Amino acid sequence: xxxxxxxxxxxxxxxxxxxxxxxxxxxxxxxxxxxxxxxxxxxxxxxxxxxxxxxxxxxxxxxxxxxxxxxxxxxxxxxxxxxxxxxxxxxxxxxxxxxxxxxxxxxxxxxxxxxxxxxxxxxxxxxx
Amino acid sequence: xxxxxxxxxxxxxxxxxxxxxxxxxxxxxxxxxxxxxxxxxxxxxxxxxxxxxxxxxxxxxxxxxxxxxxxxxxxxxxxxxxxxxxxxxxxxxxxxxxxxxxxxxxxxxxxxxxxxxxxxxxxxxx
Numbered sequence: 001x002x003x004x005x006x007x008x009x010x011x012x013x014x015x016x017x018x019x020x021x022x023x024x025x026x027x028x029x030x031x032x033x034x035x036x037x038x039x040x041x042x043x044x045x046x047x048x049x050x051x052x053x054x055x056x057x058x059x060x061x062x063x064x065x066x067x068x069x070x071x072x073x074x075x076x077x078x079x080x081x082x083x084x085x086x087x088x089x090x091x092x093x094x095x096x097x098x099x100x101x102x103x104x105x106x107x108x109x110x111x112x113x114x115x116x117x118x119x120x121x122x123x124x125x126x127x128x
Numbered sequence: 129x130x131x132x133x134x135x136x137x138x139x140x141x142x143x144x145x146x147x148x149x150x151x152x153x154x155x156x157x158x159x160x161x162x163x164x165x166x167x168x169x170x171x172x173x174x175x176x177x178x179x180x181x182x183x184x185x186x187x188x189x190x191x192x193x194x195x196x197x198x199x200x201x202x203x204x205x206x207x208x209x210x211x212x213x214x215x216x217x218x219x220x221x222x223x224x225x226x227x228x229x230x231x232x233x234x235x236x237x238x239x240x241x242x243x244x245x246x247x248x249x250x251x252x253x254x
Contacts, residue, residue, distance in 0.1 A: 028214060031207075031210045031211075031214075032210075032211070032214065034207070035207040035210065035211055038203060038204070038207060038239065039239070041243075042239050042242060042243050045187075045243050045246045045247065046242060046243070046246045048180065048183050048184060048187065048246065048250065049184075049245075049246035049247070049249045049250050050246075051180075052180040055180045055183070056180065075169070078165065078169070082161075082162065082165060082166075085158055085161075085162070086162065088158075089155065089158060089159065092155060120169060120173060123173055124172075124173045124176045125176075127173060127174065127176050127177070128176040128177045
């Protein structure tokens, strides 16, 4: 099919954002962010296998303020994608499509992902 | 058992040329990742501040190495499937789409294997 430029009616500028659509695109966005983050995960793992010096270098980068910030963002993306992913799997099984249930589960994902991130980092910092 | 007729298989219609398998593998890897990813998060938290020796000992332990390998395989397969859908949704120029999809697939394979080799190295050679 030829890529002909056709006029499109506005959608993003018109359709009011709702919890359902926002969480849906966030699921995609966090997925992409997580995929990008795996590159750093691979670096860390390979560094550990290579030896002490490489591992320490990786640890220093992770421990820097930018590393910690990136890790916090990445861990939030992980918890969000995990919880919303479970929400998707429940839909795949055929449950939870009623609007009120979808909204409740949606809010549970938002609150749960923030809570899990906070708890995980609190435990990590206390343990460290 | 595939429910596709021979003609459907040959025609390969649809943007991905084969939809159902992709859908199922995405769900399968997702289900596997729920416990495995949680285990990984808990493990990383427990390993906070660990030195190199402790980390290698942990990763080299047979059980941990096994779950790590499962994590690596499931993560990169799931990521590749997910990114494939994103590309198929937004890129319509076939000349761009196909190379990008190939690149993503190759990257997933390469990163998966190098991570697995790292884990195996720590498991067998310390």
